Amino acid sequence: MPDRLIDLSSDTATKPTPEMRRAMAEAEVGDEQKGEDPTVNLLQEMVADLLGMEAALYLPSGTMCNLIASRVHTRTGDEIILDRLSNQYNYEGGSAAGVFGLSIMAVAGERGIFTGAQVADGIRGPSPHAPRTRLVVLENTMNAGGGAVWSLDQINDVVQVARAHGLKLHMDGARLMNAVVASGVAAREFVAGMDTAWIDLSKGLGCPVGGVLAGSRDDMALALRYKHLLGGAMRQAGIIAAAGVYALQHHVERLAEDHSNARHLARGLADIPGVLLDPATIETNIVFFDLDPTGPTAVEVSNALIAHGVRIGATGGRHRMRAVTHLDISRADVERAVEVMRTVMVS
């Protein structure tokens, strides 16, 4: 097996660059739980400003951002409307239900993007028999929707219906900066209708850890209580927050490269016999594709690729795969991956 793995399984595969590591090593630190870590405070101010919110809170993971935001807007037994493809519904251990006793109404959008009408249909009536609908969660970009970007019109449609029914809104912006770079829409515009929103630092931005949740001062004060409750409060966290500060300064614009590499990858894969993929559907850094169901399964192909030093995940169905471009993937890596995929598929 080749000594370097071309890891297209996820943009979480990024390792901190030497410059990012230097920023981390040199970070000013203090006790984060006392609000005395200057680097954490700086990162929080940067994200609050970026998202046009009053305040922000540094958290150990994106999962905790979604979990805490869900609790901030609800009481036990309340219901959240989200898409059935969403990360929160599928990949967070059922935490909103498991930790805070929240109920979920999963709607079926188009590539994870749902409409105001679907929200209206999902809202429970006033009967005391039903859970109380309180919150709508949008994911942008939509991971399992193939990195799809919500347009401002699509967001506004949902916001209007939610507001008309007195619901709160939260955006899972794990890859919001990918949406920003792909669309040219400012982050604060994307989240203008939201009560809370967050960005992940450990995906395409290339940090080892962390997410930052933003919202009103009151909501973030409450979020801080839940951060402590969940054991998410840290001490000299400036060491890791410095990676976030560095990433926001140096790793946002370059996401365009990942998007261009993803399109290049999609075009290359689409040309291979047995691969079913429309390259025109690729909007950001995520490339889902299907294999001809009469041929090898996704797991078989994934294993064969690994033997040649390329990792592409088998995700979902028997013949469905996902490749994600990121900071540690060059154009040459993409070309090599396509070449290997062709060898595997035609052999």
Ligand SMILES: *Cc1c(COP(=O)(O)O)cnc(C)c1O
């Ligand atoms: C990765 C991801 C999360 C969870 O973030 P972690 O930092 O891995 O906990 C939530 N939502 C989406 C859309 C994600 O891609």
